[in-house]
Amino acid sequence: MSAEFDVAVIGAGDVGAAIARELSRYELTIALLDGGDVGAGTSKANTAILHTGFDAKPGTLEAGLVARGHDLLEDYALEVGIPLERTGALLIAWDGEQLERLPAIRANASANGYTHIADITPAELYRREPHLGAGALGALHIPDEFIICPWTAPLAWATQARLSGALVRRGEKVDGLQRGDGIWTLRTSRGSLRARWVVNAAGLYSDEIHRLAGFDGFTITPRRGELIVFDKLSRPLLSHVLLPVPTATTKGVLIAPTVFGNVMLGPTAEDVHDKRERACTAAGINTLREQGARLMPDLLQNEVTAVYAGLRAACEHADYQLRVHADASYVCAGAIRSTGLSAAMAIAEWVREGMRDGGLVMREKRAGLAPLRMPNIGEAAPRPYRESELIERDPAYGEVLCFCERVTRGEVRDAARSPLPPADLDALRRRTRVLMGRCQGFYCGAKVSRALEVESEAAAGALGSRAL
Secondary structure, X not given: OOOEEEEEEEOOOHHHHHHHHHHOOEOOOEEEEOOOOOOOOHHHHOOOEEOOOOOOOOOOHHHHHHHHHHHHHHHHHHHHOOOXXXXXXXXXXXXXHHHHHHHHHHHHHHHOXXXXXXXXXXHHHHHHOOOOOOOOOEEEEEOXXXXXXXXXXXXXXXXXXHHOOOEEEOOOOEEEEEEEOOEEEEEEOOEEEEEEEEEEXXXXXXXXXXXXXXXXXXXXXXXXXXXXXXXXXXXXXXXXXXXXXXXXXXXXXXXXXXXXXXXXXXXXXXXXXXXXXXXXXXXXXXXXXXXHHHHOHHHHHOOEEEEEEEEEOOOOOOOOEEEEEHHHOEEEEEOOOOOHHHHHHHHHHHHHHHHHHOOOOOOEOOOOOOOOOOOOOOOOOOOHHHOHHHHHHOHHHHOEEXXXXXXXXXXXXXXXXOOOOOOOHHHHHHHHOOOXXXXXXXXXXXXXXXXXXXXXXXXXXXXXXXXO
């Protein structure tokens, strides 16, 4: 099917979804396309930390956009119900060389405009984190590093774009781009569409889309990060995100609580050649366990709930590859690495201004963006299974389907009726937490699958009835 839009955004991860939402403020026709689901690519497997940018290289686009994006996303999370906890972080030195680097890290933070960083003595460090392994020599306290839900953010951005008039086309891969007479033609797995402007936010595939558009300049080399997720019983072991002293190539292995009540250890950093290589390895997991035994020995005594691997869109350059080619009505937002979630809303502002400067006429909608409130699936928020008044009004919220995560039929039904309903169990997991607990769906998988099927059919029937 062929259609024509003012803007086509390729990629519905953190960056693409945020851009589509930002452009939806204006009287523009927008298509947001993704080969899978919203946030189902590299965005779904990040470390779920809202970064301040204290350790970014001063003067880079990344440094400024992460700092701005942190504040934008913190406010937005409160507005729409994205799970966020203000834990703060402790960056820990374990040897003399690392201890000597702390003043330089503090100075780097100051150069980036972040001045809330402070030294912590070993005594104060162990008072705050008594389960920390022995031998830490000192630390820096970064109070504004928070934990956040990595799944709800892109879903919120894409949903708000959808409610504000954008067309979100999932399961549609772009495999061809051609420009003629001032219009781009995008060939996709479901047909084609035409757009005046194209925005490339394709994550791991941003270099390939860049070349399809006729440009060059960077190549994505996926950087695999493996992580271990520990059982919720481990959550009392720590209060902060525990950061290592970063190296030139990686932020290193950290220990962090999650908004779902677990504790996470990782990631590793290994360059791979296959953009689909998300398998965990024995070597990677063993490395994490060895480091975890040093960082927090008690953590290793807890059960492992899951292991997973994510791929970061690393390239040969040390900064984001953000470019506006006004003469071609094309924007590249490529090579956005692990800080993409934190920077996404600021990147969206940057892209908006670049397109405006490039000649795209933007008239702000009188009504603005559609109001939105997302289901808060964080452990710190009230959960439906505990809300007696809610259950009294609607018993579906008292029918627990996934007992590990206490997910109810009412939540599955709500997801099926949402503006961007889940197409499969993996998509349902990111919307509700279902199947991500201790049993990983062993006991409830069939029941949840059937419930999604039933609720999806009911939602489709209701939609058909309204159309008639």
